[in-house]
Amino acid sequence: MRIYPEQLTQQLSKGLRQAYLLFGNEPLLKLEACDQIRLAAQQAGFDERHTFTVDAQLDWNLVLDCCQALSLFSARQIIELILPDSGLNTQQAKSLQEVTAHLHPDILLLLQGPRLNKKQETSKWFKELDHHGLYVPCNTPDARHLPRFIQGRCQQLGLKPDHESVLMLAQWHEGNLLALAQSLQKLVLLYPDGELTVPRLEDALSRHNHYTPFQLIDAILAGQAKRSQRVLRQLEGEGVEVVVLLRTLQRELTQLYKMQEMGSRGTPLSKIFENFRVWQSRRELYIGALHRLPLPTLITLMRQLARLEVQVKTDYDAQPWDELAALCAQMCGIKTHLNPFS
Known part of the structure; x- marks a missing residue:
């Protein structure tokens, strides 16, 4: 049952x-x-x-x-x-x-x-x-169902959010239910009457909801450009080192490149996933990314990433977040104005 x-x-x-x-x-x-x-x-x-x-x-x-x-x-x-x-x-x-x-x-x-x-x-x-x-x-609610999920959680805790508050909680906590649970517990303590409005949320909650580089990767693989930018900005706000994100993206781009190479030699997709030990639940993400990012695009992205890494390691006054955001957008299939070879 x-x-x-x-x-x-x-x-x-x-x-x-x-x-x-x-x-x-x-x-x-x-x-x-x-x-x-x-x-x-x-x-x-x-x-x-x-x-x-x-x-x-x-x-x-x-x-x-x-x-x-x-x-x-x-x-x-x-x-x-x-x-x-x-x-x-x-x-x-x-x-x-x-x-x-x-x-x-x-x-x-x-x-x-x-x-x-x-x-x-x-x-x-x-x-x-x-x-x-x-x-x-026990699956994470997607963006469409998350507001209803939040409404149910609030009801269990005696919280009474208005419609705008539910949408704000959903935007701030998408893909991060642990942070959502912590935020709701905090709101219960702060507001005994249970009434939740947008000003109360803004006063009580930080936008830094403890995203991880792996959630950034998932958003990029899924081609979710807006979500990837939101996660990236929160990671920046939390003080995550750019080098950590670059290494994470490098591993993912390298794996996608190797997958495309195997595919170009006629290896079945199922064999490719088995070779890289891609879980069944994540294969749809990779299928979408492989369709979106052919070999020439991956080569361009890897060169851009390498140039950005050199910049971060040699120019301590560099502000790399805009270029990193552009790189993430390009991995999601969005064209940007930045020239990867400039």
Whole structure:
């Protein structure tokens, strides 16, 4: 049965299931769902918790031993399995099915992993677990759905934002739910009446919402020019070193260049992604970037980046942020007036 994170509390109040499947790209939602499930399980007498990371070194017999501890003195147990970002291989899927077959009322199985694709959701191991429990997709809301998500969060906390405040919170926290949660908690403390207006938000919250270089990369790969500029400006405001961003962009451009080279030699896209260990959930981002950035464009961008790096390292009075912004815009497919060879 599939539910969404905001429905989990209601479902837990109806009783525990044997298995919970938390898959998605949003760490905060997975963390909150895990905490809710653990608390409900603890209240129901599940006093032991065993956590296993699914990798090549995992001894599945240890997992099965937990399931088969059926003496009168055995405690009810939570078994947590953390699945790899690359997904399960054939043997791991088979071992997981064996664990599923040994589930009983004194075992609660909690799975965490990356966002699933349609093929994974129709796999045998997933269908068997879904039959036993609840599937909770924990994905970051996109820009269209983020205002509704924020409205729901505010309601839970007793906050009453007006329409403009919701839109401002969405713009400031897009792609960063952890910062959003922290901001809302701060607003609860500052404004006991719960009323949120734009002036109150501007007084209470800094625009520096702790973005990371990896969120900049994701925006660029997706071709989201406006978002990439917003993230870049916030990184500048937070004091992130330009060199750190240049190195991050350099790694990404180099990888895209190598991918295009392999593609030009006739290598199938699936093989290219396997070679660079691109997660299934991120492949659409790279497909868009590869269509947008052919080899000649990548060469131009790499030269521009190298020139900018030399400038930053040799001219300590340089103001590189405008050129860096232009470089990011070009990676998103936007033409700029700056000449990369000037």
